[in-house]
Amino acid sequence: MSSTTAPAASPEYLDEDTTWDSLNLDARLLQAIDKLGFESPTLIQSSAIPLALDEKRDIIARASTGSGKTAAYAIPIIQNILACTDGKSSSGTQAIILVPTRELSNQVYQFMEKLIKFSNNKIGILNLASNYSDQVLKLLLTSQPAVIISTPSKLIQTLEASDEQGTIIDLNNVKSLTIDEVDLILSFGYKEDLEKLEKYLPVKKNLQTFLMSATINDDLNDLKSKFCTKPAILKLDDAQSSANKLVQFYARTTEFDKFLLCYVIFKLNLIKGKTIVFVNNIDRGYRLKLFLEQFGIRCCLLNSELPINSRLHVVEEFNKNVYHLLIATDDLSMEKEEQDDGDDGEEEETKVKESQDKKSKDKESKAVTKKSRKDKEYGVSRGVDFRNVACVLNFDLPTTSKAYVHRVGRTARAGKSGMALSFVVPEKEVGKHKTASLASAKKDEKILNRVVKQQSKNGLEVKPYQFDMKQVEGFRYRADDAFRAVTQTAIREARVKELKNELINSEKLKRFFQENPQDLASLRHDKELHPTRIQPHLKRLPQYLLPESARSDVKNIGFVPFHKNKVNKHRKKASKGKKKHDPLKSFKK
Numbered sequence: 001m002s003s004t005t006a007p008a009a010s011p012e013y014l015d016e017d018t019t020w021d022s023l024n025l026d027a028r029l030l031q032a033i034d035k036l037g038f039e040s041p042t043l044i045q046s047s048a049i050p051l052a053l054d055e056k057r058d059i060i061a062r063a064s065t066g067s068g069k070t071a072a073y074a075i076p077i078i079q080n081i082l083a084c085t086d087g088k089s090s091s092g093t094q095a096i097i098l099v100p101t102r103e104l105s106n107q108v109y110q111f112m113e114k115l116i117k118f119s120n121n122k123i124g125i126l127n128l129a130s131n132y133s134d135q136v137l138k139l140l141l142t143s144q145p146a147v148i149i150s151t152p153s154k155l156i157q158t159l160e161a162s163d164e165q166g167t168i169i170d171l172n173n174v175k176s177l178t179i180d181e182v183d184l185i186l187s188f189g190y191k192e193d194l195e196k197l198e199k200y201l202p203v204k205k206n207l208q209t210f211l212m213s214a215t216i217n218d219d220l221n222d223l224k225s226k227f228c229t230k231p232a233i234l235k236l237d238d239a240q241s242s243a244n245k246l247v248q249f250y251a252r253t254t255e256f257d258k259f260l261l262c263y264v265i266f267k268l269n270l271i272k273g274k275t276i277v278f279v280n281n282i283d284r285g286y287r288l289k290l291f292l293e294q295f296g297i298r299c300c301l302l303n304s305e306l307p308i309n310s311r312l313h314v315v316e317e318f319n320k321n322v323y324h325l326l327i328a329t330d331d332l333s334m335e336k337e338e339q340d341d342g343d344d345g346e347e348e349e350t351k352v353k354e355s356q357d358k359k360s361k362d363k364e365s366k367a368v369t370k371k372s373r374k375d376k377e378y379g380v381s382r383g384v385d386f387r388n389v390a391c392v393l394n395f396d397l398p399t400t401s402k403a404y405v406h407r408v409g410r411t412a413r414a415g416k417s418g419m420a421l422s423f424v425v426p427e428k429e430v431g432k433h434k435t436a437s438l439a440s441a442k443k444d445e446k447i448l449n450r451v452v453k454q455q456s457k458n459g460l461e462v463k464p465y466q467f468d469m470k471q472v473e474g475f476r477y478r479a480d481d482a483f484r485a486v487t488q489t490a491i492r493e494a495r496v497k498e499l500k501n502e503l504i505n506s507e508k509l510k511r512f513f514q515e516n517p518q519d520l521a522s523l524r525h526d527k528e529l530h531p532t533r534i535q536p537h538l539k540r541l542p543q544y545l546l547p548e549s550a551r552s553d554v555k556n557i558g559f560v561p562f563h564k565n566k567v568n569k570h571r572k573k574a575s576k577g578k579k580k581h582d583p584l585k586s587f588k589k
Contacts, residue, residue, distance in 0.1 A: 016040055017046075018040065018041050018046040019040065019041075020033055020034075020038070020040070020041060023041070023046075023049050023050065023053070024053070024054075025075065025079055026078075026079055026082045026083070028082065028118040028119050028120075029075065029078055029079055029082065029115065029118075029119075031117075031118045032114060032115050032116070032117050032118050032119075033075070033115075035114070035117065035118075036114060038071070041068075042067055042068035042071075042072075043063075043067070043236050044061055044063040044067050044068050044069055044072045044234065044236055045068050045071055045072045045075070047061075047072075047234050047236070048061055048072040048073070048076070048210075048232075048234060049072065049075055049076055051232045052073075052076035052208065052210070053076050053079060053080070055232075056208065057208075057230065057231065057232040058208060058209040058210070058211075058227075058228040058229060058230070058231035058232065059072075059073070059209070059210045059211070059212075059231060059232055059234065060211045060220065060224065060228070060231045060232070060233045060234070061210070061211070061212050061213070061233075061234040061235075061236075062213055062234065062235045062236065063212075063234070063236045067236065069180070069212045070107075070108060070111055070180070070212075071111070072210075072212070073097075073178045073180070073210040073212060074097075074108070074111060074112055074115055075115065076176075076210075077095045077097075077147065077176050077178070078112070078115045078116060078119075078123065080094070080095075080175065080176065080208075081094055081095065081123055081146050081147070082119060082122075082123070084175075091173060092144045092146075092170055092172070092173035093144055093145060093146060093147070093148055093169070093170065093171060093173060093174055094146050094147070094173055094174060094175050094176065095146065095147045095148070095174065095175065095176040095177075095178070096147075096148050096150070096155070096171070096174055096176070096177050096178070096201075097112075097147065097148070097149045097150070097178040097180065098150060098151065098152050098155065098177075098178065098179045098180065098185065098194075099129075099149065099150075099151060099180045099181060099185075100151065100180075100181050100184040100185045100188050100190070101151065102129040102130075102151060102308050102311075102312075103311060103312060103315060104180070104181065105127055105128075105129035105130070105149050105150060105151060106127060106129070106130070106312050108149050108180070109125060109127035109130075109149050112125050112147060112149070113125060123146045123147065124143060124144070124145035124146050124147070125145055125146065125147045125148075125149065126140050126141070126145035126147070126148050126149070127149050127150075128148050128149065128150035128151075128154050128155060128158060129149070129150050129151050129154050130308075131307070131308050131309060137158070138168055141158075141162075141168045141169045142168055144170070148169075151190075152185065152190040152193035152194055152197065153190060153193050155193070155197065156193045156196050156197060159171075159196075159197075159200055171200045171201055171202075172202060173202075174201055174202060174207065175202075175206070175207065175208060176207070176208045176209075176210070177201065177207055177208070177209045177210070177227060178209070178210040178211075178212065179194075179209075179210070179211050179212070179223065179227075180210075180212045180213075181212070181213060182211050182212065182213040182220060182223065183213045183220075184213075184406075186223075187402075191222075194223065194226070195226075198226055198227075201227075204226075204227060204228070204229055205229055207227065209227045209228050209231070211223060211224070211227075211228070211231075245412045245416065245417045245418065246408060246411065246412035246417075246418055246419070246420060246460070247417070247418070247419045247420070247463075248408065248419070248420045248422075248455065248460065248461065248462040248463065249419070249420070249421045249422070249462070249463050249464070249465035250421070250422045250423075250424050250448060250462055250463075250464060250465065251421065251422070251423055251424065251464070251465045251466065251467060252424050252425075252426055252464075252466075253423050253424070253425065253467075254425065254429045254432065254433065255425055255429060255430070255431075255432065255433040255436040255437050255438070255441065256433040256436045256479075256483070257469070258395055258423045258425075258436065259288070259291055259436060259479060259483055260472065260475060260476060260479040261423070261467060261472070262277070262288065262291075262292065262393075262395065263291070263292065263295055263297075263475060263478075263479050263482075264472055264475050265393075266292065266297045266325060267295050267296075267297060267541060268541075268546075271390065271391045271393075271419075272390060273324070273388070273389075273390025273391065274318065274321070274323075274324045274325075274326075274388060274389050274390055274391075275324065275325050275326070275389070275390060275391045275392070275393055276326050276328055276386060276389055276391075276392050276393070276410055276411075277299075277325070277326065277327045277328065277393045277395050278328055278329075278330050278392065278393070278394050278395060278396065278398070278407050279327060279328070279329055279330070279395050279396050280329070280330065280396040280398070280399075280438060280440050281329060281438075282303045282304070282305055282329050282495070283491055283495075284329070284395075284396060284438065285301050285303055285327045285328075285329045286301070286491045286494050286495055286498070286529070287486050287491055288327055288395065289301055289327055289494075289529065290485075290486045290490060290491065290494055290529060291479075291482055291483055291486050292325075293528045293529065294482040294485065294535055294538045294539070295478075295482065295538050295539055296538075296539035297325070298323075298325065298528075299323070299325035299326065299327050300314055300318075300323050300325075300326055300327070301314075301326075301327050301328075301329070301498065302314050302315070302326055302327070302328045302329065303328070303329035304329065305495070305499060306498075306499070306502050307502055310502040314326070315386065318386065319386065319387045319388075321388075327395075330398065330403070330407065386410050387413075388416065389410050389411040389413070389418060390411065390418060390419065391411060391418065391419045391420070391421065392407055392408050392410050392411045392418070392419075392420045392421075393420075393421050393422075393423075394407060394408075394420070394421070394422035394423060395423055396423070396438055396440065396441070397422055397423065397424055397425075397440075397441075397443075397444045397447055397448065398447065399440050399443055399447065400447070400450075401447060401450040401451045401454050404422075404447070404451050405454070407420075408420040421465065422448075422451075422462075424444045424445065424448050425441040425444045426444075426445065427442065427444075427445050430442045430444075435483070436483070448462075471547050474544070474545040474546075475545055478538055478545075481535065481538065482535065482538055485535060494529040497529055498529060
């Protein structure tokens with residue numbers, strides 16, 4: 001799969017007092033850094049790299065997303081390998097990099113490949129989490145790659161299989177261990193895998209360790225005692241400056257009006273730029289996609305059921321602006337966060353409800369759903385490098401405040417502005433619309449209170465946003481018509497169709513995409529799946545549905561005043577002539 005261009009860090013993270021030349025790096029590495037367009041090191045890089053290379057210290061670092069954490073550990077790793085090889089072939093595996101998800105594993109692999117671009121192929125790098133067959137993987141491991149990138153579970157699985165079949169992977173020469181996104185790895189339940197890994201690695205004093213995360217807490221103490229010797233702890237106070245560029249809103253709405261508001265927002269382009277819409281289970285994602293596509297609103301899905309190659313391709317194309325609307329299912333990461341949260345004993349309903357209609361369960365459906373097991377290493381709210389996201393829309397509020405922070409962290413990254421909007425269902429409205437209902441919605445008010453309290457501790461505000469529903473009412477009958485067409489049978493058939501298509505596309509991606517990068521027609525992920533009843537007339541937008549002030553130029557709708565005006569009557573005259581302010585239009589791209 002073709003790699004993406006590495007994102008440059010935001011100027012606010014740069015350390016302009018330090019140059020790359022002053023870090024005494026190998027000329028081949030400096031050439032690669034220059035090719036990547038990194039003009040100056042970031043604060044985390046200028047702090048961590050000298051400590052790792054000159055003082056041989058272990059590094060525990062906390063820094064914000066977009067601050068350059070990956071390069072802060074990747075550059076010392078490559079520098080040490082280049083110094084050890086000194087023109088000779090690599091002597092076994094020298095570095096292990098552990099990440100929480102396969103998507104992040106692929107991103108780190110692509111970045112490391114760019115760092116060794118001018119090293120004359122002397123450094124082998126293996127992405128163990130990639131979807132290799134057993135024979136291919138065995139062959140790749142036999143070549144003893146210098147760097148192995150993997151999720152903890154995949155590495156342990158490979159090591160244990162190696163023990164049974166005869167050693168094909170040897171970690172005795174490993175000099176560096178990196179655990180990226182440590183807090184997420186622990187919350188994903190990889191602690192047992194890390195404990196197993198300890199027996200395969202050299203003694204602690206011969207191992208340099210990098211523990212990288214956006215947060216540092218007491219959970220790290222156990223890992224620090226297992227893998228570190230007198231570590232240098234770096235806590236860069238840049239999280240607040242990044243968070244200040246995030247504007248957060250919540251809107252109280254009924255269960256069905258979530259769908260209605262999504263129709264209005266995306267049909268009228270009220271949100272400019274790329275948007276990630278988070279839902280709480282896979283069926284929910286398909287229901288929303290089938291609903292929106294009836295209005296000609298194109299979007300693609302990302303969930304744990306899709307093949308890994310398809311998921312990676314979706315992320316890559318989203319970052320290239322091929323897609324502007326992504327519906328992401330955050331079910332698995334939320335389940336694992338829930339186990340770690342401990343705030344209450346209620347479990348979110350994340351299991352997919354399969355229809356009991358035996359007649360419709362044909363052989364093809366059984367065969368496909370048998371393959372559609374959720375990927376336990378899937379995670380979308382953290383780790384995945386979504387770029388230039390203008391808005392995060394929590395269509396379904398997550399079940400923990402911790403998961404909320406991870407979701408909204410997909411926008412306002414690398415010094416850019418962004419917005420988060422969350423739909424909240426009041427407790428009295430839960431269960432009133434059976435088809436649009438979701439079990440986790442009964443916790444929305446409780447989670448909102450925690451989120452508001454948590455954000456206020458960080459000096460941030462989650463503001464209420466009230467839509468003027470009177471002006472939205474004209475769209476309701478169309479939304480009702482479209483929603484009724486999205487039956488449970490239509491959702492099940494769409495899941496089977498999408499999974500079948502993506503399994504075929506996954507093979508195409510594996511074999512042909514690198515050779516035919518322009519041949520994307522059959523590989524798009526935002527194709528219409530179609531509900532049972534197709535209604536092409538819904539794609540048109542009649543002018544009479546719009547407020548009078550927005551009817552003059554339907555083709556270029558830039559602002560529709562659906563925000564309820566709360567100005568007192570006696571103050572209206574004073575505000576006359578002033579431009580109305582709509583938060584949905586206020587953020588920068």
